[in-house]
Amino acid sequence: MTGDTTDDTDDPRPGGETSGSADGESTRGDGGTATVGDLPTTAPDEDHEHGLPPKSSIKRWLVTTNHKDVGILYIVTSLFFLIFGGVLAMLIRVQLLEPGGTILSDMAYNQAVTVHGLLMVFWFLSPFAFGFANYIVPLQLGADDLAFPRLNALSYWLYLVSGLLLAISFFQGNSFSGGWTMYAPLNVPVYTPSVGATTTVFALLLFTASVTVGSVNFLTTMHRMRAEGMTLRRMPLFTWSILLTVWMMLFAFAALLAALMILSADRVLGTMYFATESPGGSLLWTHLFWFFGHPEVYIVFFPALGAMAEIFQTFTGRRLVGRKWFIGAMLLVALQSFVVWMHHMFLTSINLQIKTLFMATTIGISLPFDLMVFALIYTMIKGRIRFSTPFLFAFGGLVLFILGGITGVFLGAVVLDYEFRGTYWVVAHFHYVMVGGVTGLVGGLYYWYPKITGKMYDEFLGKVHFGLYFVGFNLLYFPMFVAWETPRRVFDYPEAFVGWHQVATVGAFVLGVSFLVMFYNLYASLISGEDADACPWAYGSTAEWAVPSPPPLENFPGRPSYGGGALEFLDRGRTTTDGGETEAATDGGVKAGGHGHGHEEVSHASIWPFAIGIASLFVLVGLSGVRTGNVAYPATFVGGLILLLYTLVAMTRESFHGPSGPFGESWPFEGVENTKLGMWLFLGSDVVLFGAFIGSYVFTRVAYGWQAWHVVPHDPIPGLMNTYILLTSSFAVVLAMVAAQKGNRNGVVASLAVTLLLGIGFLGNKGIEWWELYHEGEWVATSIETSTFYLTTGLHAAHVIVGLIIAVYMLVRAWNGAYLDDDRPVEYFGLYWHFVDIVWLFLFPLFYIL
Amino acid sequence: MDTKLYTAIYVVLFVAATAQVLVEFAGLAYWTALAIIMVLSLGKAVLVAAYYQHLRYEPRSVTYVMVSGLLAALALTLAAAYSIT
Numbered sequence: 036m037t038g039d040t041t042d043d044t045d046d047p048r049p050g051g052e053t054s055g056s057a058d059g060e061s062t063r064g065d066g067g068t069a070t071v072g073d074l075p076t077t078a079p080d081e082d083h084e085h086g087l088p089p090k091s092s093i094k095r096w097l098v099t100t101n102h103k104d105v106g107i108l109y110i111v112t113s114l115f116f117l118i119f120g121g122v123l124a125m126l127i128r129v130q131l132l133e134p135g136g137t138i139l140s141d142m143a144y145n146q147a148v149t150v151h152g153l154l155m156v157f158w159f160l161s162p163f164a165f166g167f168a169n170y171i172v173p174l175q176l177g178a179d180d181l182a183f184p185r186l187n188a189l190s191y192w193l194y195l196v197s198g199l200l201l202a203i204s205f206f207q208g209n210s211f212s213g214g215w216t217m218y219a220p221l222n223v224p225v226y227t228p229s230v231g232a233t234t235t236v237f238a239l240l241l242f243t244a245s246v247t248v249g250s251v252n253f254l255t256t257m258h259r260m261r262a263e264g265m266t267l268r269r270m271p272l273f274t275w276s277i278l279l280t281v282w283m284m285l286f287a288f289a290a291l292l293a294a295l296m297i298l299s300a301d302r303v304l305g306t307m308y309f310a311t312e313s314p315g316g317s318l319l320w321t322h323l324f325w326f327f328g329h330p331e332v333y334i335v336f337f338p339a340l341g342a343m344a345e346i347f348q349t350f351t352g353r354r355l356v357g358r359k360w361f362i363g364a365m366l367l368v369a370l371q372s373f374v375v376w377m378h379h380m381f382l383t384s385i386n387l388q389i390k391t392l393f394m395a396t397t398i399g400i401s402l403p404f405d406l407m408v409f410a411l412i413y414t415m416i417k418g419r420i421r422f423s424t425p426f427l428f429a430f431g432g433l434v435l436f437i438l439g440g441i442t443g444v445f446l447g448a449v450v451l452d453y454e455f456r457g458t459y460w461v462v463a464h465f466h467y468v469m470v471g472g473v474t475g476l477v478g479g480l481y482y483w484y485p486k487i488t489g490k491m492y493d494e495f496l497g498k499v500h501f502g503l504y505f506v507g508f509n510l511l512y513f514p515m516f517v518a519w520e521t522p523r524r525v526f527d528y529p530e531a532f533v534g535w536h537q538v539a540t541v542g543a544f545v546l547g548v549s550f551l552v553m554f555y556n557l558y559a560s561l562i563s564g565e566d567a568d569a570c571p572w573a574y575g576s577t578a579e580w581a582v583p584s585p586p587p588l589e590n591f592p593g594r595p596s597y598g599g600g601a602l603e604f605l606d607r608g609r610t611t612t613d614g615g616e617t618e619a620a621t622d623g624g625v626k627a628g629g630h631g632h633g634h635e636e637v638s639h640a641s642i643w644p645f646a647i648g649i650a651s652l653f654v655l656v657g658l659s660g661v662r663t664g665n666v667a668y669p670a671t672f673v674g675g676l677i678l679l680l681y682t683l684v685a686m687t688r689e690s691f692h693g694p695s696g697p698f699g700e701s702w703p704f705e706g707v708e709n710t711k712l713g714m715w716l717f718l719g720s721d722v723v724l725f726g727a728f729i730g731s732y733v734f735t736r737v738a739y740g741w742q743a744w745h746v747v748p749h750d751p752i753p754g755l756m757n758t759y760i761l762l763t764s765s766f767a768v769v770l771a772m773v774a775a776q777k778g779n780r781n782g783v784v785a786s787l788a789v790t791l792l793l794g795i796g797f798l799g800n801k802g803i804e805w806w807e808l809y810h811e812g813e814w815v816a817t818s819i820e821t822s823t824f825y826l827t828t829g830l831h832a833a834h835v836i837v838g839l840i841i842a843v844y845m846l847v848r849a850w851n852g853a854y855l856d857d858d859r860p861v862e863y864f865g866l867y868w869h870f871v872d873i874v875w876l877f878l879f880p881l882f883y884i885l
Numbered sequence: 886m887d888t889k890l891y892t893a894i895y896v897v898l899f900v901a902a903t904a905q906v907l908v909e910f911a912g913l914a915y916w917t918a919l920a921i922i923m924v925l926s927l928g929k930a931v932l933v934a935a936y937y938q939h940l941r942y943e944p945r946s947v948t949y950v951m952v953s954g955l956l957a958a959l960a961l962t963l964a965a966a967y968s969i970t
Contacts, residue, residue, distance in 0.1 A: 703946035705944065876902075
């Protein structure tokens with residue numbers, strides 16, 4: 036960290052004056068910058084943009100790893116899911132025209148309600164925001180791309196495939212029909228038996244995997260790849276909101292991953308965590324789900340808040356009032372979001388003391404929001420407002436959020452929630468909050484549309500869109516407050532509310548039509564809109580407005596630096612001025628040597644993220660129906676697994692150069708190289724994953740009666756043997772690293788071979804133990820004790836198997852002489868392997884001794 | 886780094902694992918045994934993280950990330966277990 040002393044009175048808005056400094060061409064035909072010309076690394080037919088086919092080619096969109104392309108893919112795909120979820124919403128509103136329903140069967144309505152909720156929260160709102168994050172955040176940071184471009188593309192493809200899985204679920208009997216919160220025991224096959232319901236769970240599982248990969252990538256990028264002088268305190272507000280969002284994602288989605296893995300096991304393997312007979316089973320689900328679910332509220336809302344803050348600054352021509360406090364308030368909310376989850380559970384069997392505590396924390400979390408709202412209001416008062424479309428939406432979003440926030444305070448009070456829970460008050464409240472966030476992001480879409488497309492949208496149609504949108508929104512959701520006694524999730528309600536519900540349905544169609552205006556506007560402007568300048572706004576101040584619209588593939592005409600106080604572009608060749616290390620990140624792939632010049636060729640294309648996505652589709656579709664007896668399902672599963680392994684190995688072996696870094700600002704992770712930090716962040720989320728599994732075990736055992744619990748293994752000795760084995764294998768990995776540092780090839784090979792053999796021994800020992808237990812009638816579905824034993828130690832065994840696959844790969848490479856000049860891959864594998872060891876150090880006493 | 890140090894830690898880990906089982910067989914009161922065994926596990930975990938994973942030699946911020954994950958998991962576990970009526 037530099038000795039940054041920016042105080043709140045400094046103008047942190049960098050370099051508005053430098054806008055438009057680069058060439059006006061949108062794509063550069065020379066395939067690179069002028070400073071390098073000695074390495075013709077691109078194939079002759081792909082010389083257009085660093086090996087990327089042109090944008091008109093479908094192939095480009097399948098292979099691209101560039102953050103701007105991936106951002107566009109995210110935005111377009113999320114808008115598709117908006118239409119998908121929106122059509123389901125229309126069906127719901129038509130059904131509610133009369134009490135008792137009109138067009139849908141009971142089952143169809145349940146599916147429509149469930150999938151509408153899932154689609155809008157998971158597949159539209161967050162990915163829509165992350166489209167902008169992908170496109171804008173590296174520009175605002177001064178980075179050429181994300182730290183791991185291929186993992187970024189992988190996040191996208193897993194996201195798309197997870198959405199396809201959700202669509203497929205409708206064709207497997209029926210989709211999930213138990214509500215978007217998937218409450219237990221409705222979520223187990225006794226009540227929702229269809230294969231499609233299992234596929235829905237898998238879809239969410241894959242989405243979670245996508246989010247985890249994305250959070251690791253964004254966190255590494257945002258902490259490690261900031262331009263010189265771009266300290267955290269100077270970071271633009273949108274980027275700040277994304278930084279806090281991804282931190283919340285890293286931990287919160289790990290808890291959801293645990294919940295979904297357990298649910299998948301209940302549905303496919305027959306464990307009984309959430310079964311009616313399980314002690315505290317339905318309560319366990321609510322804990323796991325809402326421990327994720329409440330941070331999720333801010334995960335979807337923060338990016339909107341960040342976009343709104345930027346739009347307010349640009350269209351009032353004034354820096355946000357109390358900017359530092361605004362950031363502090365967001366930071367506080369991000370922390371507090373992890374200690375309010377039980378306010379979603381006031382009507383479950385949790386005790387009164389904890390309800391009171393969580394009511395207090397809930398009131399506490401509303402306070403920083405008050406500050407943020409007032410900061411935005413004062414910014415309007417102090418500045419001079421230009422009522423362009425982006426501002427109208429951002430302002431509308433603020434108004435709607437205020438209404439949604441105030442009505443939420445009612446729900447946070449235990450006594451009032453006894454009355455409001457399960458009514459349309461809740462439905463109205465969270466739509467004002469969530470769709471209020473959407474409003475802000477639609478503002479972001481208009482705001483960044485000229486940057487992304489290089490074309491100006493039609494201002495008149497934009498205002499028409501806002502008018503229809505705002506009127507439609509309030510016609511749709513406000514009547515729900517009035518008719519709040521309508522029960523949620525069912526289509527029967529008192530006759531007295533018919534009028535209100537019919538108004539709401541009209542509002543829904545007005546809101547829907549407003550989006551047609553938007554799509555027409557955006558499409559027509561893309562074809563025949565006016566060309567947009569680098570900065571079409573009078574007071575655009577963040578770095579994305581200092582580069583052409585759209586920015587060239589390499590983003591910047593030189594190395595961006597804020598070292599002089601404002602944005603300037605330095606010569607790429609000068610690597611000595613940044614005072615830090617400069618290294619080539621290899622994105623976990625094969626590191627190629629020999630880049631002695633300052634600005635090395637950067638790769639932008641890989642087919643493997645797409646291929647891994649396809650393989651995942653086969654794996655999960657196959658797994659969804661393994662219990663049906665149809666052999667096509669297990670065959671698809673096995674085929675998918677083979678394909679998945681092949682594509683993963685292929686991506687690892689591919690030579691790929693990510694952007695180099697760091698560039699000057701990497702607080703607080705100076706000296707922790709990108710791949711290492713990525714590994715640590717992944718392990719951080721894995722701590723929460725295992726923590727939630729162990730927490731589920733502890734919770735269930737407490738609910739059951741701790742000492743009445745039957746410990747599954749007869750004696751701890753086999754477990755102790757496995758503890759010895761794992762400890763020894765950890766020691767062997769340490770020796771492999773030491774050997775690699777000493778350049779001792781035989782030592783590396785021997786140590787990795789020992790690790791591999793010990794790992795196999797661990798699994799063999801476990802296999803014998805399981806075999807014996809099986810023959811004594813203690814199998815997965817025997818009791819809640821066996822369920823927790825097999826699933827938790829099974830998840831650990833799965834981690835061991837993944838580690839062994841990596842060990843085999845590394846052993847082959849070590850045999851061929853790898854790692855002797857660079858031991859980092861051995862070290863990073865060790866981080867993972869030791870973590871698996873540590874987990875066992877807790878599982879052993881918890882499941883074998885106590 | 887020093888191979889001797891790694892070896893010494895390996896021996897300590899080995900002994901601590903054995904001690905956990907001995908504590909179980911020692912016939913102590915259940916909750917006393919539980920406390921000792923969990924403290925031994927925690928001690929082993931800290932050793933592995935600090936030396937085998939080199940957390941001691943990384944910027945402290947990496948440790949904070951891991952501790953944050955641990956705190957989140959503990960908050961979930963303890964509050965959920967406490968909430969049971």
